[in-house]
Amino acid sequence: MKKHVITASVENHPGVLARIVGIISGRGYNIETLNVAPTQDPQVSRLTMQVPGDERVLEQVTKQLNKMVDVIKVTDLTQKRYLNRELVLVEVNAPSGKRAELIALADVFDARVVSVQKKSLTIQMVAERERVGDFLDLLRPYTIIDVSRSGVIAVARAD
Amino acid sequence: MKTGAKLIMDGLKAEGVKTIFGLPGGAVLDIFAELYHSDFEFILTRHEQGATHMADGYARATGKTGCCIVTSGPGATNAVTGLATAYMDGIPMVCLSGQVPSSMIGNDAFQEADTTGITRAVTKHNYLVHNVDDLPRIIAEAFHIARTGKPGPVLIDIPKDVQRSASNAVRPKNMDYLRGYRPSMDGHPKQVAKLAEAINKAQKPLLYVGGGVIASGAAADLTRLARKAHIPVTTTLLGLGAFPETDPLALRMLGMHGSAAANKAVSECDLLISVGARFDDRVTGKISEFAPHALKAHIDIDPSAIDKSVIIDIPVVGDAARILPLLIPQVKTLKRSGWLNQIKQWQEQYPLAYDTQTTQLLPQYVIEQIYEVTRGNAVIVTEVGQHQMWAAHFFKYTKPRTFISSGGLGTMGFGLPAAIGVQAALRDATVVDIGGDGSTQMNIQELVVAVEHDLPINVVILNNGYLGMVRQWQEMFYKSEYSATHLGGKKAGRGKPPAYLPDFVKIAEAHGALGMRLTQKNEVAPALRKAIRSKRPCVVECIVKENENVYPMVPPGASLTEMIHSMA
Ligand SMILES: Cc1ncc(C[n+]2csc(CCOP(=O)(O)OP(=O)(O)O)c2C)c(N)n1
Ligand SMILES: [Mg+2]
Numbered sequence: 001m002k003k004h005v006i007t008a009s010v011e012n013h014p015g016v017l018a019r020i021v022g023i024i025s026g027r028g029y030n031i032e033t034l035n036v037a038p039t040q041d042p043q044v045s046r047l048t049m050q051v052p053g054d055e056r057v058l059e060q061v062t063k064q065l066n067k068m069v070d071v072i073k074v075t076d077l078t079q080k081r082y083l084n085r086e087l088v089l090v091e092v093n094a095p096s097g098k099r100a101e102l103i104a105l106a107d108v109f110d111a112r113v114v115s116v117q118k119k120s121l122t123i124q125m126v127a128e129r130e131r132v133g134d135f136l137d138l139l140r141p142y143t144i145i146d147v148s149r150s151g152v153i154a155v156a157r158a159d
Numbered sequence: 160m161k162t163g164a165k166l167i168m169d170g171l172k173a174e175g176v177k178t179i180f181g182l183p184g185g186a187v188l189d190i191f192a193e194l195y196h197s198d199f200e201f202i203l204t205r206h207e208q209g210a211t212h213m214a215d216g217y218a219r220a221t222g223k224t225g226c227c228i229v230t231s232g233p234g235a236t237n238a239v240t241g242l243a244t245a246y247m248d249g250i251p252m253v254c255l256s257g258q259v260p261s262s263m264i265g266n267d268a269f270q271e272a273d274t275t276g277i278t279r280a281v282t283k284h285n286y287l288v289h290n291v292d293d294l295p296r297i298i299a300e301a302f303h304i305a306r307t308g309k310p311g312p313v314l315i316d317i318p319k320d321v322q323r324s325a326s327n328a329v330r331p332k333n334m335d336y337l338r339g340y341r342p343s344m345d346g347h348p349k350q351v352a353k354l355a356e357a358i359n360k361a362q363k364p365l366l367y368v369g370g371g372v373i374a375s376g377a378a379a380d381l382t383r384l385a386r387k388a389h390i391p392v393t394t395t396l397l398g399l400g401a402f403p404e405t406d407p408l409a410l411r412m413l414g415m416h417g418s419a420a421a422n423k424a425v426s427e428c429d430l431l432i433s434v435g436a437r438f439d440d441r442v443t444g445k446i447s448e449f450a451p452h453a454l455k456a457h458i459d460i461d462p463s464a465i466d467k468s469v470i471i472d473i474p475v476v477g478d479a480a481r482i483l484p485l486l487i488p489q490v491k492t493l494k495r496s497g498w499l500n501q502i503k504q505w506q507e508q509y510p511l512a513y514d515t516q517t518t519q520l521l522p523q524y525v526i527e528q529i530y531e532v533t534r535g536n537a538v539i540v541t542e543v544g545q546h547q548m549w550a551a552h553f554f555k556y557t558k559p560r561t562f563i564s565s566g567g568l569g570t571m572g573f574g575l576p577a578a579i580g581v582q583a584a585l586r587d588a589t590v591v592d593i594g595g596d597g598s599t600q601m602n603i604q605e606l607v608v609a610v611e612h613d614l615p616i617n618v619v620i621l622n623n624g625y626l627g628m629v630r631q632w633q634e635m636f637y638k639s640e641y642s643a644t645h646l647g648g649k650k651a652g653r654g655k656p657p658a659y660l661p662d663f664v665k666i667a668e669a670h671g672a673l674g675m676r677l678t679q680k681n682e683v684a685p686a687l688r689k690a691i692r693s694k695r696p697c698v699v700e701c702i703v704k705e706n707e708n709v710y711p712m713v714p715p716g717a718s719l720t721e722m723i724h725s726m727a
Pocket of ligand 1: 542543544545546547569570571572594595596597598599621623625626627628629
C-alpha cells in the first residue's frame with residue numbers, strides 16, 4: 001500500500017487534533033506518523049501525517065478533512081512534488097570495540113553523535129523518510145536501545 | 160455586562176429560535192433561570208432523547224434549525240442518539256448542553272461526561288466553551304454551521320461557570336472569518352453544461368432523488384426538470400415528497416424495499432442523475448451491479464459524497480436549488496417515448512400491492528386508509544421497521560417535508576417525539592405518526608408532552624406483536640427461528656397472560672390521550688376520522704396480521720435485479 005503524506009493547515013483550537021484523528025481512525029485507517037506545530041501565523045497549526053492506503057481511501061480522507069470547520073486546507077502531497085524530512089534520535093548499544101564502526105556509519109548518513117555514554121551512543125539524524133529507515137535498519141544489528149522519530153514533515157515544491 | 164446565560168438567550172433569539180425542547184438539571188440551572196423570564200416556547204420533555212427527536216422533527220417539517228437544551232452527564236449522553244439520527248440525515252439542529260464548572264472538568268466530577276468527545280463523531284461540529292467572551296460568537300457559528308452546506312447537528316457544551324460569568328461580547332456581524340468553512344454553493348457552469356449535454360444525448364435517463372433536494376428547497380425545480388425533459392424519477396426514503404408520486408413519471412422509492420419499476424429502471428437506464436442522494440447501501444444493493452449501463456451524474460452539496468461508494472462520471476458540487484435553475488434552460492424537451500413506454504409497462508406490471516381481498520386487517524390497508532381519510536393532506540412521521548416501509552409504499556407523497564422518518568440511522572423511538580416536534584411547528588397540520596408496537600414503546604413517555612401542549616398528534620400503531628422487520632429477516636434468512644423478536648403477552652409471566660401487553664389503549668389514557676383499538680377493516684376509516692376530528696392526541700392501535708412481510712425485497716448484498724416478490 002502506498003504511503004500518502006498529507007498536510008493540513010488547521011485552526012489552532014483545542015480539540016482540533018482529536019477531531020482529525022477521529023475522522024481518520026473512525027474510518028478504520030491508520031495514521032503512521034503525525035506531526036503538529038504552529039506556523040508563521042500563531043492562529044494556524046500545520047499538521048503532517050503519513051497514512052497508508054489506496055487512492056480512493058485517501059481521496060475520502062482528504063475530502064472528510066476538508067469538510068471540517070477547523071481545517072483550512074488539506075493537501076495530499078503524494079500527488080505533487082514535495083520535500084520531506086524526518087528527525088530521529090537513536091540510542092544504540094556501543095561497546096568500545098564497535099564505536100569506530102558506528103561513528104563511520106553515522107558519517108556516511110550525515111548523522112551526528114550527540115551524546116556518548118559508557119556503553120552506548122546517541123545519534124541524531126535528519127533526512128528523507130526513506131533514508132531514516134535505511135539508517136535504522138543498519139543500526140539494528142548493534143541493538144537499538146531507544147529511538148524517537150519526529151514523524152515526517154513536508155512542504156510542497158513549486159515547479 | 161451580561162451573564163453567559165443571558166447571552167445564550169440573546170443568541171437564540173437573534174437566530175430566530177421560537178421553540179426549545181429540553182429538560183433541566185444542575186449544570187443548566189442558570190440557563191433555565193433565564194428561560195423562566197424569556198418568551199421562548201419551552202417544551203419540557205420526559206427524556207432528552209425525546210427532546211432531540213422533537214427538535215429534529217421540528218427542523219424536518221420547517222427547514223428551520225431545531226433547538227434543544229440538556230444538562231451535563233446523563234442529559235448529554237441521552238441526547239447522543241438524537242444527534243446521531245440528525246447527523247446521518249443532514250438535519251439542522253443546535254443542542255446546548257450544560258457542563259460541570261471549568262475548574263472541575265477532567266476530575267470525574269458529579270454528572271461530568273466528556274460531551275464534546277462523546278458527540279464528536281455524531282455532530283457536524285461541536286464546541287466546549289472555555290470563556291464567556293466566546294459565547295455570542297460560538298452561538299452564531301453553531302447556527303450558521305448547522306443550517307448551511309449539508310446541514311447537521313451542532314452541539315455547544317457550556318460549563319456552569321461560563322453561564323454565570325459576565326461579558327460585553329457581541330455577535331459577529333458575519334461569518335466571513337470562518338476560513339475553514341466555506342461550503343460550495345454554485346455548481347461549476349462547465350459541469351452543469353456537461354450534464355445538460357448528457358441529458359440531451361441520453362435515451363434512457365433517470366433521476367435518482369434524495370433528501371438533499373428537500374433540504375435545499377429545490378423540489379419545485381426538480382419537478383420542472385423532470386417534466387420538461389421527460390425524465391422518470393425515483394426517490395430514496397428521505398427523498399419522498401421531492402417529486403409528486405401521483406405524476407406518471409414517478410417510479411416511487413428505489414433500493415432494498417424499492418418498487419420493482421424503480422429498481423428495473425435503475426438497472427436499465429443509460430444516464431443516472433443523482434440529486435442530493437448519497438448512494439447508501441440500502442439503495443444501491445451490490446455496488447458493482449448498480450446501474451451497470453449508466454453514465455452517472457451526481458449533484459450534491461457535499462464534496463465527500465461524490466465518488467464515496469459509486470464512481471461518478473459527471474460530478475456537480477453545489478446546492479441543488481442553484482444548480483437546477485442553471486440546468487433546466489439547457490435541457491431539451493425530448494419525447495423519449497420508447498423509454499417512457501417501458502417505464503409505464505413496468506409500473507403496470509409491478510404495482511406496489513398487497514392482498515386487498517382478505518378480511519384480515521393488514522397494515523398496508525391501514526396506511527391506504529390514512530391516505531384516503533386525509534386525502535393525502537397530512538404530515539406522515541414514522542418509526543422504524545416494516546411499518547416504515549409500508550408507510551413509504553402505500554401513502555402517496557406529493558409535497559416536500561410531508562414524510563418524516565429516520566433513514567440513515569434507522570432510529571426506533573424517533574417517530575412519536577418527532578411527530579410532537581412537527582406538530583409544535585405546524586399547529587394546524589394533520590400529523591400522523593405511523594409506528595410499530597416495538598418502536599412506539601421506545602419513547603412512549605413523550606405522549607404526555609403532546610397532551611400538555613395541546614399537540615393533537617395521531618399515533619397509529621401497526622401492532623403485529625413482533626419486532627416485525629427483524630422477524631422478517633429471521634423468516635427469510637435465519638430458518639424462521641424467531642429469536643427474541645416476539646412482543647406481547649402470550650408467553651409472558653405467570654397465570655393468565657393479559658390479552659394485550661402492553662395495553663396501548665390504557666397507556667394512551669394514562670397519559671391523558673385518547674386511545675382506540677381496532678381489529679377489523681371496517682373500523683379503520685371511522686376511527687381515523689374520529690381521531691383527527693377530536694383535535695386531541697390520539698393513539699389508534701391496529702391489531703394487524705402478525706407475519707405480513709414487506710415486498711419487494713432485495714436481499715442484503717444482492718443486485719437490484721434480484722428482487723424477491725413474495726415467499727410463496
Ligand atoms: C434503537 C433501535 N434498536 C434496534 C433496531 C433494529 N430494528 C430495526 S426494525 C426493528 C423492529 C421494529 O419493530 P416494530 O417497531 O414493532 O416495527 P415492525 O417492523 O414490527 O413494523 C428493530 C428491532 C433499530 N432500528 N433501532
Ligand atoms: Mg411490530
